[in-house]
Amino acid sequence: MKQGEIKEQTRCYHCGNDCIDERVELDEKVFCCNGCREVYAVLSATGLCNYYSFNDHPGVSREKTGKRFDYLRESSIVKDLVDYSDDQSTIVTFYIPNIHCSSCIWLLEQLNKLNPAIYYSRIDFLRKQIVIRFDNRQASLYDVVVLLDHVGYEPLISLQDVIKKQTTGRKDKLVRKIAVAGFCFGNVMLLSFPEYFGLSGQEEAFKTFFGWLNLAFCLPVVLYSATDYFRSAWTNLKNKVLNIDLPLALGIAVLFGRTAVEVIAHIGPGFADTCCGLVFFLLVGKFVQRKTYYHLSFERDYRSFFPVAVQVMEEHMERSVPLSDIRVGQRILIRNNEIIPADSILLKGDAKIDFSFVTGESVPVSKVLGEVVYAGGRQTGEAIELEVMKPVSQSYLTSLWNNEAFARTQDNRMQTFSGTVSKYFTIVLLAIAFGSFFFWLPFDFHRALSAFTAVLIIACPCALALSTPFTMSAALSILDKNLFYLKNTDVVEQMARIDTIVLDKTGTITIAGGNTIALSGNLSAYEKRLVYSACGNSAHPLSRLICQYLEGARKLNTTAYFELPGRGITAEIDGNSVNVGNERFVKPGPQVNKNAGSTEVHMAINDKYLGYFSISQRYRPGIGAVKDLSPNYNTFLLSGDHGHERAALSEIFDPDFMFFEKSPQDKLDFVKKLQSLGRKVMMIGDGLNDAGALKQSDLGIAITDDVNNFSPGSDAILDGRSLSKLPVFFKFSRDAVRVIYSSFLISLTYNMLGLSYAVSGRLSPLVAAILMPLSTVTIISFTSIAIRLAAKRRSLL
C-alpha cells in the first residue's frame, strides 16, 4: 500500500501526466519522474524555457528511458546512418516519434543553442523527421543523439531504416506531369473558345493559327504526361490482360490523331481541349488516389523490431557490433528491456524473457542456464549473457520470412471492381467502335472512320477511371480520422469482400502486458512464503503470475508436491499442507458467484481457506464489438498463448472457433486453409508472431496502441482505441463500394448519351468538349458528397 495520500492531483509540468507514484520538484515546478525533471533542467539552464510557453505540457513522459546509444560510437554503424559526411560537417536525418506539437518544432530547431557544434536542425512535422547538420570535428553522432535524448526526443534508429536508405531515391514525376497537362489544358481552352463561339469572316485567319497552337500544346501532353497510360496499355496487351488503361490510351491516341489530321488538313478544329482535359483529370485522379502516411510504415518486418547493434563481450571488454556482423559463438550482453537478436544459449544471469510479441504468450518466461533462448524475446530484469547459436537471419523467428507468402507479389491479391468491369467495358467499346465502322464503310469511308474515332473518344472511360480514386480517397481520409490507416485505396474494396475474421489474442484483444492480479484475503508473511514456494514449483502460467506478485518472499523447503492438471497444486511445505488451485479443488462446499472475465486461484493452508487471487487479462475496451461481428462473419481466435482464458473468451468467440498454442507458422497455415475453402480472410494481429498470417491473409490489419511503435507489415494499421468501431468500418466499406457502383452507372449514362451522337459519325468537338468535363465534374461531386453522407450515417464524421 502507498504511504500517505497526495493531497491534490498535480500534473507534471513537463509531460502533463498525473503525478501519482512519484513527485519531483525543481524551481517550484512539479514533475512526475526524474526524466521529465532532467529535461526541464537542461532547458532552463540554456534559457530555452519558452518551450513551455507555446503549449501546456509539451513534453512526453520520460519514465521509460535508459536506452543506450553506445553503438553510435562504432564508425561502421555511423557510416550507414548519416546522409552525407565530409571532413568538416555531417548531415543526418532521424525519425523522432515524439514530435507532436509546435513546441517540439521550436525546441528542436534551436538545438544549436544547446550544442554550438550543430549548424542547423530542421523539422519535417508530418514525417516526424529532423535533419541535422553538425560540425563533426566538435561533436559526434553519438553526442547529437544523446542531446536529442536529453531533451526528451529520442530518435528511433532501427535496422530497417539503415537498409531503407539505400532502396529509396526513386522519385515519381506525377506532379510534374500534372503541371504540364494543366498548363497545356488551360492554354488550349483559351484558344478553343473563339472557335466554339464562332469567328466572323475577318477573324477566320486566326483559325489556322489557333489550330496549330492547339496541336503544339497537345504534343507535350500526349508525349510526356500521358506516357504512363500508353506504357501500361502496351504491357497489359502483351500479357493478354485487358484493363482500363487500354481504352484510355486508345482514347488519348485517337483524340490526338484526329486533332492532328483536322488541323493539318484544315477540315476542323480537332479535339485538342478534350485531349488535354482528359489527361489532366486522369492524372489528378491518380494523384488523389495516392495518399501517403509519412509517419506510418506498412512494410516493417523483424528488422525494424531488432536493435541496430548488440554489445558483444570480447575478453571482458564490451564492444558494439552491428547486427549483421554477429557471428555464431560470440558472447552477447543483453540488458533490461533489450531484445535478444539471435537464437542463443543462456550463459549467465537470471533470464526472464517476455515473448509476448513473438509467440503471444502473455507471461514472461524464466530460462535456466544452458537453455536455448529464441530471438525476439525481451529480457526483463538484470543483464544476461548469451552465446549466439545461429546467425540473425536464420533464427526461429526470422525464418518465418522465408515463407513463400513473403515472396509473393502483392499486385494480384486485390481485385478491384473497376478492374473487373473495365475488362468487359473494353470489349463492348471495341465492338461498338468496329460495328459502327463496318456499318458506315459501304456508304462512306470518311464517315466510317469518323464514327469509329468518335466512339473511341466519347466512350473513353474517363469518369469510370475517376470514380474509384475519388470515392476511395475520400473514404480513406474518413477512416484516417477514425484512427484506421489503410495502405492504399484498394484496401477499402477488399474490406467489403471479407467474410471471415481471424484475431490474435495477446496484444490484439488484450492489452499487452496488462495482466492485473489482486489478492482477496489476508496473508501473513509466512503464509505468503508458503504460497510462493508452492507456486514456485509449477510452470503453470498462473503460478508464475502469482510468483511475480509475491516477488521478494523467500522459498521454503518443499517435501511433497503434486500438480493436478486443470485443478491445482497440493504440496507439503515446511510441515504445512498447502493447496492452491481452482475453487472446487481448494474449498469444498457451495461456490461463490464467479466474476466473469477473470480467473481465480484459491488457497488453503492446513485446510484453512485463506482467500484467492483474481487474475484478469485486460481486454481492449472495444472487445464487445468483435462479438457484434459474429452473426455476419465467422470470427476465429488464434492464440500463441495457453488456453487458460478459454472460459472468459467463450463469451466472445464460439468455443469451436478458438485455437490456442499456435506457432507463427500454424497461424499462417490456418489462414491458408481457410482461404482454400474459398473464404476471404481478414487477419487482425499485433506481433511478429502474426506477421506470416497477416501477409497470407486477404487483408491484414495490424493493431497497435501507438501508431509510431513497431507494427508488423500489413495492409492497414488500426489504433487500439478504434477497435470498437470495427463493425462500422465494415459497413462503411460496403457503402463505399456501393457509391462506386452508382457512380459507374452515372458514367455509363453519359457514355450512352454520347454514343448516340458518336455512332452516327457526326460528333462535333463542342459536344465532346462539354460532355467530358461535365461527366467528370458530376462523378467527382457525386462521389465526394455520397461518401460523406454515408460516413455521417455511420457516424464516422
Place this chain on the structure above:
Amino acid sequence: MSIIYFLIGCSVLLALIFLAAFFWAQRHGQHDDLYTPSVRILLDEEPESEQKK
C-alpha cells in the same frame, strides 16, 4: 488585329515562365514539406519578453 499574334505569344511566354518557376520549386524541394512552415512562422523568436500564455 495582328496584335493578337503578339499578345498570344506574350501570354504563352508568361505562362511558360510560371511553369518553369513551378518546376524549379519542385526540384528544390519546396513542396516536400507543406505543413511545418505554417507552424514555424507562428513561433516568435523571443516570446519570453511578450509573456504569451
